[in-house]
Amino acid sequence: MSKKSRSRLWFLVHSWLALPIWFFLLIICVTGTLATVSQEIIWLANPDVRASKPSADAERLSYGQVLEAVQRAEPEIIVQSISRPQEDHFALNARVSYPDGTSPTFYINPYTGAIQGVSPQFDFRQFTRALHGWWLVPFTNGFSWGWYLVSLTGLPMLASLATGLVVYKKFWKGFFKPTLRFRHGARIFWGDFHRLSGIWSIWFIAIISITGIWFLIQAILADNHISISTEGVPPVVAREDAPIVAAGGSVPRLDVDQAVAAASQRIPGLEASFVSLPGNAYSHIFVGGRGWYPLMFQSAAVNPYTGQVDSTRLLSDRSALEFVTESMRPLHTGDFGGLWLKLVWFLFGLILSMMVLSGLLIWSKRTVQATAALAKRPARATRQPKPAKPAPIRISEATESQP
Amino acid sequence: MSRAAATPAPSHLGRLWYKWRFHLSALLVIIPLAFMPKYFKDVALFRGESGLGEREVGEVQVGPWSLRLAEFRQEPPRLEGPAGYMKSFNAALCQACIGQVKATYLRIGKPRSLRAAGALFFGSPYRMGASLPIPARTKADAELWITMEGWDGSMHQASIPLAQASPATLAWLDKQGGKP
Numbered sequence: 001m002s003k004k005s006r007s008r009l010w011f012l013v014h015s016w017l018a019l020p021i022w023f024f025l026l027i028i029c030v031t032g033t034l035a036t037v038s039q040e041i042i043w044l045a046n047p048d049v050r051a052s053k054p055s056a057d058a059e060r061l062s063y064g065q066v067l068e069a070v071q072r073a074e075p076e077i078i079v080q081s082i083s084r085p086q087e088d089h090f091a092l093n094a095r096v097s098y099p100d101g102t103s104p105t106f107y108i109n110p111y112t113g114a115i116q117g118v119s120p121q122f123d124f125r126q127f128t129r130a131l132h133g134w135w136l137v138p139f140t141n142g143f144s145w146g147w148y149l150v151s152l153t154g155l156p157m158l159a160s161l162a163t164g165l166v167v168y169k170k171f172w173k174g175f176f177k178p179t180l181r182f183r184h185g186a187r188i189f190w191g192d193f194h195r196l197s198g199i200w201s202i203w204f205i206a207i208i209s210i211t212g213i214w215f216l217i218q219a220i221l222a223d224n225h226i227s228i229s230t231e232g233v234p235p236v237v238a239r240e241d242a243p244i245v246a247a248g249g250s251v252p253r254l255d256v257d258q259a260v261a262a263a264s265q266r267i268p269g270l271e272a273s274f275v276s277l278p279g280n281a282y283s284h285i286f287v288g289g290r291g292w293y294p295l296m297f298q299s300a301a302v303n304p305y306t307g308q309v310d311s312t313r314l315l316s317d318r319s320a321l322e323f324v325t326e327s328m329r330p331l332h333t334g335d336f337g338g339l340w341l342k343l344v345w346f347l348f349g350l351i352l353s354m355m356v357l358s359g360l361l362i363w364s365k366r367t368v369q370a371t372a373a374l375a376k377r378p379a380r381a382t383r384q385p386k387p388a389k390p391a392p393i394r395i396s397e398a399t400e401s402q403p
Numbered sequence: 404m405s406r407a408a409a410t411p412a413p414s415h416l417g418r419l420w421y422k423w424r425f426h427l428s429a430l431l432v433i434i435p436l437a438f439m440p441k442y443f444k445d446v447a448l449f450r451g452e453s454g455l456g457e458r459e460v461g462e463v464q465v466g467p468w469s470l471r472l473a474e475f476r477q478e479p480p481r482l483e484g485p486a487g488y489m490k491s492f493n494a495a496l497c498q499a500c501i502g503q504v505k506a507t508y509l510r511i512g513k514p515r516s517l518r519a520a521g522a523l524f525f526g527s528p529y530r531m532g533a534s535l536p537i538p539a540r541t542k543a544d545a546e547l548w549i550t551m552e553g554w555d556g557s558m559h560q561a562s563i564p565l566a567q568a569s570p571a572t573l574a575w576l577d578k579q580g581g582k583p
Binding site: 019020021022023024025027078080097098099100101102103104121123126127130131135136137138140141146149225239242243244245246247249251279280281282283 | 556
């Protein structure tokens with residue numbers, strides 16, 4: 001096959017990859033883009049989730065103080081965990097349980113311990129994630145087939161990136177001479193737009209598609225019960241550690257702040273971003289947070305009776321493979337570096353959504369012609385050196401060699 | 404759009420197909436729309452808004468204490484990989500016994516000792532859950548045993564027929580009997 005025919009073939013592959021599923025892909029991109037900033041959207045819409053400072057010099061309360069404040073305000077509820085969102089402008093989240101069996105999340109002011117609000121029935125963040133992640137198809141037996149449907153789109157996306165770079169001859173020149181022509185009609189504009197935003201989001205498309213393909217692999221592994229985890233069985237508090245208490249006596253338990261201190265002592269540099277309280281008499285207090293590597297969490301299981309750290313899950317416990325696989329999700333969502341990183345993911349998510357749309361617009365204006373042209377060419381011609389007669393469509397048009 | 408040469412005199416239907424074939428992926432939107440009621444029902448179930456579980460079994464007296472038992476989902480056990488078939492139950496302790504009960508266990512058949520009392524309930528005493536392995540050869544007249552351990556070292560047990568705890572599991576066991 002001649003070089004030009006091959007270019008044209010790659011061009012056609014590139015054109016047809018996303019086409020039959022363009023609408024699905026567009027919705028996945030748009031919902032994913034929304035999901036990156038869903039927490040911020042809630043922050044804008046609901047004052048309850050904001051961490052407003054009562055005064056300029058107000059200090060954050062410790063987890064123990066927060067727990068105490070919540071118990072004082074609502075003596076009947078049981079607090080199951082408290083977590084601190086990564087960004088300081090968010091209120092603390094406490095998962096609680098009411099005597100009637102409902103278990104909402106409280107939004108708690110980190111400076112005063114005041115319960116600012118209760119999570120609404122409709123959780124916008126969870127909903128966008130569910131829509132984007134598994135198309136709302138329920139998980140009944142292993143991974144939901146909606147998860148497969150969505151994560152499969154990583155394949156044409158990665159192939160689109162690869163073929164796009166092949167057909168866009170000398171694409172790196174586009175970095176130095178950005179071209180976006182507004183006055184030459186819609187076809188030219190969308191073509192320029194597609195190429196320009198494409199080269200600037202090479203890194204982003206690569207991240208999103210590769211991590212997307214990982215989600216597919218993850219589901220396949222899990223559904224075939226193949227584990228790559230080095231994490232052992234969850235720790236259990238030894239029977240002899242849980243004391244026997246005479247009727248009417250109170251059970252001596254470790255204070256939450258002591259547990260955080262024990263965990264911080266054991267894991268240097270730990271910034272405790274969540275505390276999970278024991279789920280029964282034989283379970284631990286879990287304290288966890290990020291370390292030097294912002295994409296992964298470390299945690300310690302603190303014995304609520306002895307105060308000992310019974311087990312830990314550290315960065316150094318992870319295998320090299322786990323470092324890669326556990327980094328996939330934060331890389332996909334962009335939630336490991338604060339607000340500005342989220343906004344970068346949001347912006348490039350928008351661009352990626354526009355890539356799908358502009359691809360469709362270009363196709364509807366041009367690819368039909370290119371396909372018809374290739375179909376008309378005699379089969380022999382593709383194997384022989386380039387015939388003297390001009391191609392039905394200018395090769396520069398088809399292979400994007402010139403702006 | 405130019406018409407491909409290979410389609411001579413297309414029918415009305417053919418023309419529609421030709422025009423809309425690449426927009427058919429929009430029909431995939433029907434999937435999340437169709438699952439939306441189920442999604443919100445599940446959200447309510449997980450949050451405890453729709454009760455202790457999908458099907459309430461009732462109050463079970465265990466010595467001086469009692470608990471309310473419910474099937475988390477009104478359905479047969481789910482296959483969970485190497486763990487085999489698992490069935491989830493939820494329970495709520497009586498208000499007075501929350502401070503006294505140290506642990507609550509669930510098991511098919513009478514436990515020989517406290518150390519083999521079965522699946523340990525986890526979560527808030529207002530709504531805790533346990534996942535119980537159900538061997539496929541479980542007999543239809545099997546009993547579900549609840550063991551409760553007190554902070555004072557006492558232990559109390561009670562049982563209810565599996566048929567009462569989960570008719571869906573019993574129906575599933577009946578079917579398992581057909582094939583070894």
